[in-house]
Amino acid sequence: MTGDLRIGIHSDLREHGDQAAVYREQLDLFERAERSGFDSAWVRSYHFRRKAVGFSFPGGLPSPFVFLAALASRTSRIRIGTAVVPLPLENLVRVAEDAAVLDAISDGRVELGVSNGGQAPIASALGVALVTDREAKKLDYLRRLDELGRVLDGAVIGATDQELNPPTRGLSARIWESALTAQTGAEAALRGHGVLIGTTQTVPAEVTAAAYHAALPPGVRPRVGIVVHVHLARDRETALAQLAPDIAAIYEWGGDWLPRADTLVQQAAGINIHYGTADQITESIAASAPFPLATELQFSVAHGTTDPAQRVDALDAVAEHIAPALGWCPSTLERIR
Secondary structure, three states, X not given: OOOOOEEEEEEOOXXXXXXXXXXXXXXXXXXXXXXXXOOEEEEOOOOOOOOOOOOOOOOOOOOHHHHHHHHHHHOOOOEEEEEEEEHHHOOHHHHHHHHHHHHHHXXXXXXXXXXXXXXXXXXXXXXXXXXXXXXXXXXXXHHHHHHHHHHHOOOOOOOOOOOOOOOOOOHHHHEEEEOOOHHHHHHHHHOOOEEEEOOOOOOOHHHHHHHHHHHOOOOOOOOEEEEEEEEEOOOHHHXXXXXXXXXXXXXXXXXXXXXXXXXXXXXXXXXXXXXXXXXXXXXXXXHOOOHHHOOEEEEEOOOOOOOHHHHHHHHHHHHHHHHHHOOOOOOOOOOOO
């Protein structure tokens, strides 16, 4: 672990029935996280959902800035982050404008996570011409990323005399990039950005994180956010049985590029799931290879076969037992029980 450990709560807001109810519940959970001392709250961005019969991830949150604006109005301290906005699918000027407005109403609490992601069916539905050649796509992403930073810093937009309104206060220094490989982790470091490492990586999380640290220029503060999913249960066997359908679904979706895993235990480890009692979860995270490289652990508690009460219990366990045992010291903690 590098420096003082920070903790966040991370959610993809995948629906389990009524999507509106999921949004409301997650806002309540994030508000509780602030009262419990969490440092940050992060949401993933998904456009649409498939109508096809059979397995598919069922959508989530297409408008992260709208959701985070609602969260900003209910909180005062917790950092609010996008994890992540896929730049190839978006108008980067609109991303800058939405981020600037959110930063203004949240009093400078925005952490802007972006990625080079984007699938062809989603792009087509949005009317976006997606670059498909790998090298051309990367160059296009770098151009967009550079322009995003320039716009956030007040440069004129295109061949106009227009600039961003409202002006931002250092938001370009709060950009994070999603990184799936050692190379993308190192490149984000060289740009001075933070790096976001999720649970579904093409290489183990520690490989990406180590490359980031190795490439970070002298004097630049490391920002390594690593998502860890925790599943609280009376024992590890019960937890693993509850998680089995969701783990199987993830490997059905990403088995061609996720690190090889032959057993359910290996699969859970491969996507950074820690399960069992609070003590067992703590031991599992502390022993994991990515942990010493993280500056921020972003806990996912709304994944798998859980209900709202279980998610609250998991969040409380993180704040009261797991994170403190890992070295976290909350700057603000309001007792909520």
